[in-house]
Amino acid sequence: MEMIRMSNTKNLREGDVLGRDAYRDHSLVLKKGTTLTNQHIKRLKSFGIETVQIFFTMTPKNDAHLKKEEENEEEQAKEEFFHCLTKLNVEKRYGRAFNSNRAFRFTESLFVKLLQNLSTKSLLKQLKDHDYFTYLHSVDVFILGSLIGNHLDIDHLEEFTLGCLLHDVGKLNVPTDILLKPTSLTDEERIIIQRHPLDGSLLLSDYSSLVRNLTKAHHEKLDGSGYPNKLTGDYIPPDVQMLTILDIYSALTSTRSYRKSFSVPMALEMLARDTHAINESYLIELCTLLEIYPLYSTVQLSSGEKAKVVDVDDKIPSFPVMLDTTEIRIHLLPMNRKIWIDRIVKLSD
Structure with a gap:
């Protein structure tokens, strides 16, 4: 069975066959299927190409050997x-x-x-x-x-x-x-x-x-x-x-x-400030997956209340300190997770 493997150009031998096109700075040097001569190999080396892919034949093995x-x-x-x-x-x-x-x-x-x-x-x-x-x-x-x-x-x-x-x-x-x-x-x-x-x-x-x-x-x-x-x-x-x-x-x-x-909360905060350049909805999905929410994001709790994340401890980032958005009241998530963050409403102001 014929397969493809990587080979350092130092190890190439006359008669090897290229398994993929070889490029130098996006310019084609040799096409896939070229049977290499010593001149080809010298050319690849002179262009500073360190590795290429070549075809090789895999010797058939019995079923027991293959399984092992x-x-x-x-x-x-x-x-x-x-x-x-x-x-x-x-x-x-x-x-x-x-x-x-x-x-x-x-x-x-x-x-x-x-x-x-x-x-x-x-x-x-x-x-x-x-x-x-x-x-x-x-x-x-x-x-x-x-x-x-x-x-x-x-x-x-x-x-x-x-x-x-x-x-x-x-x-x-x-x-x-x-x-x-x-x-x-x-x-x-x-x-x-x-x-x-x-x-x-x-x-x-x-x-x-x-x-x-x-x-x-x-x-x-x-x-x-x-x-x-x-x-x-x-x-x-x-x-x-x-x-x-x-x-x-x-x-x-x-x-x-x-x-x-950077800490995870800081990294997410930095990403949240960059939504003009990245997809905001996918960032929200990442936060939801991790269950870690950026500083100053507005979230909805499983109780239906909305709160703003005002502090995140890197040691327990899934349990942020939050401020109720309708009254001056601090929310602390219980460790038994009777109440949890259900979703992000808004990443930041």
């Missing part, structure tokens, strides 16, 4: 998923969305299923080796995408979460000294890093249009301030608008090379 191999790969994927969770500060950053064994098993099984695709597994392995923080961020956005996609009951959940998992794969083409730079980027470095959505969509040429669009457009903003194409409003598909919020939330609540992480 599949079981081992499944266990490895589960171990990797759990390892990522230990690094992602789940207890604080996922609010109450990840508090059940059902939620854990659901996201774990989806992660294992997506990694059964050899191209996806290979791309994630490369991303992990290239920049571990980008890899963890990708898994984080995948988990958030799985949770909110399930919450909203979207009918293409697997495809959407695959796009979440691979949305930053274009950063394979960004040097790590730029990705990990602890100070501000130069204009030239910013141009390089802002190419990663397009680079990612090219790397995913064999994936669905939805996955490619999620990768290509996840930095677009409703007000046209995003990149690479400065799309506005309805020109940005709803799935992309949702991914954008998850991507920003993950980035804000994670430690970066140039800053410490």
Whole structure:
């Protein structure tokens, strides 16, 4: 059976066959199906192309061997998923969305299923080796995408979460000294890093249009301030608008090379101030999923009363201090959850 795998250009041999088109700065260098000669390999290296995808033949195995191999790969994927969770500060950053064994098993099984695709597994392995923080961020956005996609009951959940998992794969083409730079980027470095959505969509040429669009457009903003194409409003598909919020939330609540992480309440407050550029309704759905609400948002309690969030303790963010909107009275949610926040009425004044 013929499959595709990633190969470092240093390891290429004459006679290898390209499994996907090879690009340099969005210009085609060699087409898929090219049987490589030494001249081709030298050309790829001279253009600074470090990895390409090549065809290889998988030797048929008996059923028992295949079953054992599949079981081992499944266990490895589960171990990797759990390892990522230990690094992602789940207890604080996922609010109450990840508090059940059902939620854990659901996201774990989806992660294992997506990694059964050899191209996806290979791309994630490369991303992990290239920049571990980008890899963890990708898994984080995948988990958030799985949770909110399930919450909203979207009918293409697997495809959407695959796009979440691979949305930053274009950063394979960004040097790590730029990705990990602890100070501000130069204009030239910013141009390089802002190419990663397009680079990612090219790397995913064999994936669905939805996955490619999620990768290509996840930095677009409703007000046209995003990149690479400065799309506005309805020109940005709803799935992309949702991914954008998850991507920003993950980035804000994670430690970066140039800053410490923001608390979840602060991150949600920052997002709530940015609704001219992001989809407000999807942000409300994220808050509802996490059961954490931005400072100054107006909420409706299960008792029917309306209140404004006036203080959020990062240690117990699901139990904010609220002020009744009709009379000067403080609301404190009971720990036994006899009364709870039913929905957001308004994000902020």
